[in-house]
Amino acid sequence: FKATDFNDASGGPLYLQLHRRIAEAIISGRLKPGDSLPPEREMAAQTGLSRVTIRKGIEALVASGQLVQRRGSGTFVAPKVERLEQALSLLTSFTEDMARRGRQVESRWLARGLHAPAPEEVMALGLGAGDRVARLERVRSSDGVPLAIERASLPSAILPDPEVVETSLYGVLEARGLRPVRAVQRISATNPNAKDAELLGVGAAVAALRIERMSYLGTGQVVEFTRSIYRGDAYDFAVELKLAP
Ligand code: 16G
Numbered sequence: 082f083k084a085t086d087f088n089d090a091s092g093g094p095l096y097l098q099l100h101r102r103i104a105e106a107i108i109s110g111r112l113k114p115g116d117s118l119p120p121e122r123e124m125a126a127q128t129g130l131s132r133v134t135i136r137k138g139i140e141a142l143v144a145s146g147q148l149v150q151r152r153g154s155g156t157f158v159a160p161k162v163e164r165l166e167q168a169l170s171l172l173t174s175f176t177e178d179m180a181r182r183g184r185q186v187e188s189r190w191l192a193r194g195l196h197a198p199a200p201e202e203v204m205a206l207g208l209g210a211g212d213r214v215a216r217l218e219r220v221r222s223s224d225g226v227p228l229a230i231e232r233a234s235l236p237s238a239i240l241p242d243p244e245v246v247e248t249s250l251y252g253v254l255e256a257r258g259l260r261p262v263r264a265v266q267r268i269s270a271t272n273p274n275a276k277d278a279e280l281l282g283v284g285a286a287v288a289a290l291r292i293e294r295m296s297y298l299g300t301g302q303v304v305e306f307t308r309s310i311y312r313g314d315a316y317d318f319a320v321e322l323k324l325a326p
Contacts, residue, residue: 084129095130099138107147107158118148118156146284146314159283162226162315169320172264172296174251175221175231184223186248191230191280192218193243202234205295205306213237217246220280227281228315233307254304261296261304268292268318277310288313 082102092098106112118124118139125132139156142148149159167178179186198206198214206214217233233250239259240246246253254260271291272278278285290311296304 082124082128084127087128087130096134096137099128099130099135100141103138103142104147112158114158114161116158118158120155142284144284144286146287149282149284151282160226162228162312164317165228165315166317166319169266169318172261174249175229176249176252179223187222187225188248189220189222189227189280190218191220192216193246195237195241195243198234202306206234206236206303208236215240215243217243217250226315227312229309229311230277230280231307231309233305235305236303239302239304250305259298259304262299264294264296266292266294270313271310273310281310281312283312283314290316290318 082099086102087095087098103112103118112118119127121132121135124130124135128135130138139148143150143156146159148156150156165178165182173181176186194216195213196216198208198212202208202214203212206212208214215235215237217231217235219231220227221229221231235243239254240250251260269291271289272287273281273283273285273289275285277289278287281289283289290313292307292309292311294305294307294309296307298304
């Protein structure tokens with residue numbers, strides 16, 4: 082961009098002109114997924130716009146997910162994510178889903194430990210007085226792209242040692258004969274909050290899916306109560322429907 086790109090008089094507010102220019106460059110492919118934008122002060126020098134105007138012009142593109150900002154390393158054109166089709170009728174784990182697609186799994190731990198349960202967890206897990214809860218909170222990525230944030234709560238009777246879970250929770254449960262065999266899931270539309278948007282590397286104005294899963298052993302005992310935020314631009318959930326009886 083150069084100073085002559087921006088017209089004070091007729092083109093509307095300068096930050097919107099910048100916003101439009103960047104959006105056009107992304108659509109036309111002149112800026113490609115993963116490309117970095119020059120630092121704010123460099124853009125200001127190139128365009129003659131103030132740093133405040135530059136920041137404002139970029140802000141809305143970050144909120145809409147077209148640009149991503151990584152603390153300390155700058156502003157980038159959002160990487161293109163490949164959409165994944167996820168069957169809704171099978172009780173699988175994230176690790177299994179990705180392995181089936183031949184993809185690598187990475188988990189970034191946000192929290193993993195035993196806690197006194199919150200009222201919501203007591204109710205969901207049917208905990209007794211004095212029972213503890215194992216909490217596993219992680220950003221789940223595949224091939225370097227964050228796809229979901231999962232916050233799982235399990236009765237400590239099921240998982241007394243949450244720190245043993247390194248990669249697959251269902252893997253650990255399976256080895257102990259505690260793999261859930263049934264689950265109920267609820268999916269609803271949401272926008273991620275600012276913190277979750279940053280963890281997922283998306284803008285806070287993008288669409289996301291909130292998924293709650295309650296899973297059970299064959300005996301009916303609750304195994305997990307998991308609340309997740311899945312990226313709306315990365316997932317298609319698909320299910321086969323049958324004629325109602
Ligand atoms: C899935 C489940 C989650 C479960 C996790 C275990 C949803 C929508 N999905 O992602 O409830 O805790 O698998 O995965 O909640 P893991 O065995 O790879 O740790």
